Amino acid sequence: MTTSAATARRPRRTRKPTGLAAITTPLTAWLTRPLASFHLLLAVFGLLTVFGLVMVLSASSVDSFTSAGSSYDIFIRQVIYCGAGLVLFYGALRLPVRQMRKHSLTVFGGCLLLLLLVLTPLGSVRNGAQSWFVFGGISFQPVEFAKISFALWGAHVLVTKRGLLAQYRHLLVPVVPAAMLMFALVMLQPDLGSTITLFIVLLALMWFAGAPLRLFGVSVLGAITASVVLAMVAQYRMDRITTFLDPASDPTGRGYHARQALFALADGGLFGRGLGQGWSKWQYLPNAHNDFIFAVIGEELGFVGCVIVLVLFGTTAYVGMRIAARNTDPWIRLVAATLTAWLVGQAAINVGYVVGLLPITGLPLPLISSGGSSVVTTMLVFGLLANFARHEPEAIAALRSLGPGRVGKLLRLSTPEPYRPPAKRRPARTAPTSRPGARSAGAQPTRRGSPDARNRTAARGKTGSRAQTRGGHR
Template structure:
């Protein structure tokens, strides 16, 4: 049961730290926008509360029942992503990735990550005796998983598309897809990314800023401010709430995609290493669940969810450290954002359910249940004594 508790603890600390940092990083933007200083953190707490309810509910669901949700989840994800491309879709940050249903707006692509992973687990569970055949590895994963990826990219959201593409690659690698299949797919994916970047003036500008931050000081304000924030944090940081860059270049990104920079500025190297260590612990625990599981569905889904969290965290941190161009990918559990936070917490609930379904965990839970149940012989003996 150790992975179960490590997953729960690492996510709880990350979410708690994220809420605290959203409070610190967003207050300036809220006041500049004429809003209550606690506007963004109040929303974050609300989303966190709803997400925790989802996490608890999913963690108590039987893994076999979750497996049966694979195809319905895939179909729902495709339907919602198609709706984004209709007049119901709403643009945000230059991407068409929001869906407005009455007063509710959310990002279907965030929930599509979990739906895709659960669907992959269902598919490979059904094919578990034929995974030595390359065709069984590729179909229907590539065409139907690629459909979700294509719908996300149709909304011009390259960052989320990159994460989804990497999730698919990691799952294929985890189940043992041979290199003769992986290499052509990787080459085709790299060519597609290059084509998408070259065909977009905005993305080409981001690449230019990444290569030469001084070429456009307006567009490079956030990336350079993030580096200044990390550099000024020192060992222990300037103190909680003492960030200077949230007043300047970071602005509206301080509590979202660049919150890691504010952590480095206010909490220093200690805060940076703490976040990295927590993701490392989460990654170890998630992979432990995948390796210890005796069911193909559990293995694939645990590996997929863990790969999602780690991939997204690495991309976000690398962007902040100017090791990657700006991609608009939030830091899981930490960045402000309702859809991303709730989807991540739902996935955490699924991961916890799988952690409870490993052979060791099942034996432990059965022994604990048996120990807590009074034995019939003891009850009868007590009755005779009376």
């Protein structure tokens, strides 16, 4: 008995996790925290921004020195664009969600107007596309902001009509006609890459709204047909398709970009030649700091650097879908999932055509490629996702009970309001009318021959006889 009692009092030793469990157990415990989505998104956003600035400086140094006489010209402009993007990131982080949804139609209409104005003499032509506004040396593409506005407004329409989405006319109208109008305006520039990303936004809205699978089959078939028609209309699009099918057909002409990108990736090996030591940026690879910056990453940082980029975008996909899944507001859920699909889809297209899996479309790698409009809008999207992360029910409860925390105090963020579903509408009551002889709203119809009907008939008869008597006295 004494031995058993001593054994019972002896505390049990817990085994410490070893190997992979030693890493996954603390990570799983950290992910259960209320603000884990918010902090993880900020970490990915910071890493992608810093990584992008470093690679833009490395990839653009030769081109910048050749065109401007300074190796830091493109890099300085990229830093300025990142500063403007951080302002929008902070504004999106502080903007109330109800205000976003309330003014989504106004913002979407303004973006449609800009897409129309860019086709007038107010727009500028670059790389064969009239898709830019230039004011005082600052240029931007309105189509980048149109993607965000379309996601916000489309989610508002679909959530408002979510009880009627089983009917095709409510599911497709007015979202699909508005998307077709945007496709037409962008293709008039022409800009096939931006049209593809807008199509991704439309598909994401329909998918996460619960559209039937046969609708996506028709959409993909229509997209393939439209791509073939557009390729037959423009020769340069046909050249991209033929180059993708046979890169060696014209190695010094149409296939030059694709082959040089593959050579840069192959030259990097496992660990790369070293940061800043790549040869492709010495006029061998066109657009090295923009469309083909992933090839420069593979050459200078090797396979390991490419994996780091893919892991960062994979984490972005995870945390974006986590934010969508953990929210209770249906509009936040739809917008967060759509914006995440757009960002990750664009990154997948860029990596795909650099490694030779897709035809070249000219889409930049989000937050890593140089370019003002792309960087600014991507930072705006991260700001929206960070705002949505703070609206998770567990995050709101923690912020209200424990305070804003270190990050909230540093950024001076207010406590978000909890989601309240809209109140159910009561059936409208018909207002009583003052017309003589009209039945009130609460009155019940009486059948002929009932006691109530006989009493009313007798009362009318008495009233009529009194009126006749008064008339006789007159």
